[in-house]
Amino acid sequence: KAGVTQTPRYLIKTRGQQVTLSCSPISGHRSVSWYQQTPGQGLQFLFEYFSETQRNKGNFPGRFSGRQFSNSRSEMNVSTLELGDSALYLCASSPGTRNTEAFFGQGTRLTVV
Amino acid sequence: AQTVTQSQPEMSVQEAETVTLSCTYDTSESDYYLFWYKQPPSRQMILVIRQEAYKQQNATENRFSVNFQKAAKSFSLKISDSQLGDAAMYFCAYRARYNNNDMRFGAGTRLTVKP
Numbered sequence: 282k283a284g285v286t287q288t289p290r291y292l293i294k295t296r297g298q299q300v301t302l303s304c305s306p307i308s309g310h311r312s313v314s315w316y317q318q319t320p321g322q323g324l325q326f327l328f329e330y331f332s333e334t335q336r337n338k339g340n341f342p343g344r345f346s347g348r349q350f351s352n353s354r355s356e357m358n359v360s361t362l363e364l365g366d367s368a369l370y371l372c373a374s375s376p377g378t379r380n381t382e383a384f385f386g387q388g389t390r391l392t393v394v
Numbered sequence: 395a396q397t398v399t400q401s402q403p404e405m406s407v408q409e410a411e412t413v414t415l416s417c418t419y420d421t422s423e424s425d426y427y428l429f430w431y432k433q434p435p436s437r438q439m440i441l442v443i444r445q446e447a448y449k450q451q452n453a454t455e456n457r458f459s460v461n462f463q464k465a466a467k468s469f470s471l472k473i474s475d476s477q478l479g480d481a482a483m484y485f486c487a488y489r490a491r492y493n494n495n496d497m498r499f500g501a502g503t504r505l506t507v508k509p
Contacts, residue, residue, distance in 0.1 A: 314496065324485065326496035337496050369437060373497075382429055383489075383497055385439035 283308065285386035287372050293392045299360040302389045306353050306374030312336075313355040314383060315347060318369040327370075330355055359391075367393045396421045398488050400500035407476045408508050414461075415471045415503050417486030425491040428462065428469045433502075434482040442484070445469065447491075473505075481507045 286305040294300050306313050315327040326339035330349035347357040353374075359366055369390050373383035398419045407413035419428070430442040445453045445462050452460050457477075461470045473480055486500040 316497075316499075323501050324499040326498070329496060339496060371439065373439075381427065381489075382441050382444050384441065385431075387436065387438045390437075 285372055285374050285384055287370075287386035287389050289389060290387065291390045291392075293394060294362050295394055296362055296364060298362050299358060300362060300391060301356050301358045302370055302372075302391070304355045304357075304372030304374075304386060306355070306372075307384055310374035310376055310384075311353055312375040312377070313349055313353065314373045314375070315355070315357050316371040316373065317341075318371055318388070319367075324371070327357065362393045364393050367391060396423070396488055396490065396498045398486050398498050398500040400486050400503050402503045403501070404504045404506070406506045406508060407473070409476055409478060411476055412472060412474045413476055413505065415473075415484050415486075415505070417469045417471070417500055419467050419469065419486070419488045419498075421467070421488065421490070423490045423492075427489045427491065428460075429487040429489070429497075430458070430460070430469075430471045431485045431487060431499075432480075432482045433485065439485070443471065476507050478507050478509060481505055 288303045312331045314329040318324045329337040333349045344360045349355045369388045371388045373385045375383050426447045428445045431439045432442050433439050443455045443458050457474045459472045483502045485502045487497050489497045
């Protein structure tokens with residue numbers, strides 16, 4: 282089985298721009314979660330999608346949004362980028378309705394200049 | 395709120411020796427999962443081991459084992475016969491079985507393996 286695939290791997294954006302990151306979960310997995318990882322704050326939960334519905338949301342401003350498609354692929358969008366949005370964004374997929382382990386992608390390294 | 399604490403920012407071990415990484419957590423839930431993830435320089439988070447809170451038996455995966463103390467809310471990871479490839483950041487994580495299903499992570503422990 283292919284693992285979780287995140288694209289792109291690296292991204293450089295300018296303040297004020299917007300960005301869209303993509304995540305393809307493991308085949309058959311219906312839950313996709315997004316995390317932000319920074320040296321200062323560590324790993325922080327952004328949101329989780331299950332069957333195209335946002336099931337849970339972390340404490341991030343409305344500039345951070347996401348969606349999930351019928352094939353379980355997910356995208357997250359950050360609008361009006363700020364320097365502090367520079368981070369590694371990790372996507373994780375889980376098998377189903379019960380909360381179990383998450384399988385992570387390699388992440389997208391976003392740099393905002 | 396559920397929190398996960400890793401009190402050891404860095405640890406070092408000699409190759410072939412044993413090392414234990416500490417983790418404590420706080421929760422009011424009775425049914426949950428605990429995990430140890432490894433993040434090497436490649437950045438990908440790799441699941442090392444998983445423990446279900448309702449199981450009293452400590453989980454084991456080859457050279458990796460845990461000491462799960464539910465009453466004390468402690469979940470330590472023991473790595474036996476350490477190998478150079480074990481060098482990485484290790485994160486302890488918590489996930490409730492039913493509610494608030496986001497995964498909570500500790501700050502991580504950087505493990506160095508000396509040849």
